[in-house]
Amino acid sequence: MLFHLAWATLLRHRGRTVLTVLGVAVSAAMLLDMVMLSSGMRASFRNMLVASGFELRIAPKGTLPFDTDATIPNATSIAHRLQADSDVTTVSPVLGGQLHVTVGQRTINATALGGIGRVQGDYDITDGRVPSAPDEVVASAEFLRASGLAIGDTIRAAAGYDPELRTTTGSRALRIVGRAHFVYLPAEQRAIALPLETLQRMQGARSTDRVSLFMVKTRAGANADTVLHRLQRTLPNVSMISTASAMQQVDQRLSYFRQLALILGAVSLAVGFLLVTTLVTVSVNERLGEIVIMRAIGVARERIVLQIVLEGIAIMLAGAIVGLGLGLLTARYLNSILASFPGLPAAIDFFLFEPHDAWTALGLLTAVGILAGVYPSWRGASLPIALTLREEAVG
Amino acid sequence: MNDLVLSTSELRRDYHMGGDVVHAVRGVSLDIARGEYVAIVGPSGCGKSTMLNLLGGIDRPTSGAVTIDGARVDRMSDRESTRFRLHHLGFVFQRFYLMPALTALENVELPMAEAKVPRGERVARARELLAYVGLGARVEHRPAQLSGGEQQRVAIARALANRPRVLFADEPTGELDAHTGTEMIALLEQVNRDGTTIVVVTHDDVLAQAARRVVHMRDGVVVDDRMATR
DSSP states (O other): OHHHHHHHHHHHTHHHHHHHHHHHHHHHHHHHHHHHHHHHHHHHHHHHHHHTOOOEEEEETTOOTTSSSOOBSSHHHHHHHHHTSTTEEEEEEEEEEEEEEEETTEEEEEEEEEEOTTTOOSEEEEEEOOOOSTTEEEEEHHHHHHHTOOTTOEEEEEEEEETTTTEEEEEEEEEEEEEEEETTSOTTOOEEEEEHHHHHHHHGGGGTTOBSEEEEEEOTTOOHHHHHHHHHHHOTTEEEEEHHHHHHHHHHHHHHHHHHHHHHHHHHHHHHHHHHHHHHHHHHHHTHHHHHHHHHTTOOHHHHHHHHHHHHHHHHHHHHHHHHHHHHHHHHHHHHHHTTSTTOOTTOOSSOOOHHHHHHHHHHHHHHHHHHHHHHHHHHHTOOHHHHHHHHHHO | OOSEEEEEEEEEEEEEETTEEEEEEEEEEEEEETTOEEEEEOSTTSSHHHHHHHHTTSSOOSEEEEEETTEEGGGOOHHHHHHHHHHHEEEEOTTOOOOTTSOHHHHHHHHHHHTTOOHHHHHHHHHHHHHHTTOTTOTTOOGGGSOHHHHHHHHHHHHTTTOOSEEEEESTTTTSOHHHHHHHHHHHHHHHHTTOEEEEEESOHHHHHHSSEEEEEETTEEEEEEEOOO
């Protein structure tokens, strides 16, 4: 009966209740977006790192992977030493660079990744197959769109280009055998992946037996950080980073995002709290007579509290449900804007929806709904019956 | 009187207003037998409404005792007196005070729901009570759709929901026109004839004359207490 009474009381002033619910919905949408923002980049970055299963990344001393153009010398020797570790199952060397592709009268620049097709973790084939011969490549959809080329076409690509002399170096013919989605590159990036040795030869002496990065998979059950420390002792001239320590660095760099999200989330909760408290307090003040009569006819004080708190929760929940949809739409729109930042990997989402986020937002809003009902319910339940009746009779 | 349902002893109620003390009820002792119909009358400010609130356990005396069916209402905690009012007392007020969001049926159900009466049972009793007060055809109407007299009838049905030992009514005809007031007086007489003890506070001479006993108050004390002559 009290649930029914609470609901019926809210419906007595439909316009006012709907407006408050909409206000709470905006606040709930903002809260959900802030919860999604605070965890979205971190979660999507982590998903990106662990997707290919490589737990360790080895870069030139003092750098992060692809942080500079620096390369690791003696790559073959290092690869052998890495593979010699009993906990290492896969070693994937990667060399980065640029390719200048001649298409008719035009030259199209593309990011080049040299690797070993069968163990690489940089791209997923969306059409065609992985390169297996030295002159085979796969290209990003954006490269194929910009060049007008297709799988099966042969291109002329050079690893070096002198704009003053307008001459190329390390040029050779390559055949496109697949279309690929490059995991760590922005969606709009023009990219080509080719065999490591082919790219090393095209880049010439500066890249002989050199790579930009090693990605390492460890045995199932092995502790990646333990393996990392062991490898660091045997290979002191390179920098190693595990997924866990990469996440720590990401956490540090994203801390201001989380602080921003926390502050804005708290503000949206406070706004929701004030909206609901105001509405319920006004509603209680309008029906002091009804409330004391309920007390007079024997309705317990705690039942009065419950009824008023239920009103607050009902508004919060209704607002939260509307706000969930609104928040997801807003997040999708904001994500599309932020995702167009230059250089941002396509796999990174600023606002990543996870059911946990929705439950977190819903839990916070319910708690705030309860808190919002505390003051008006305390006021309603603590009214002196006889005195209020006398004042109501006079008023 | 052997079958007392309500008695007070040296009942006092003082109010502190600013620096002054107002003695609203000053040492009233009153015995009411089961089945009586008592009207408390007197000029405005004589303390009759305060008296009703003290008798009904919705106000606490400064001193003295209120006993209903052997229970010391004045000594009860807030929780105890609330439960006591729910199960043993009924109230009707001048302004009806129905829940505007609920139908007539739901308004009558409310005290039974609070008393944990099963839904089927309380709906049946609420319909029965609304038929008893002459509103059997208007059970689904909300208060705003009812006249003043009909709202007061719903309030009486609500007051009778948990089969009270005593029904307290504070100016029940105060907001009604003469014709509707007369109907209300007849209904209260019917309720009393059917066995419910009634204590009514009123300015309305016609209502007071309907009671079998009239208690006159002035300045917080009982100045006259006599059986009505009809």
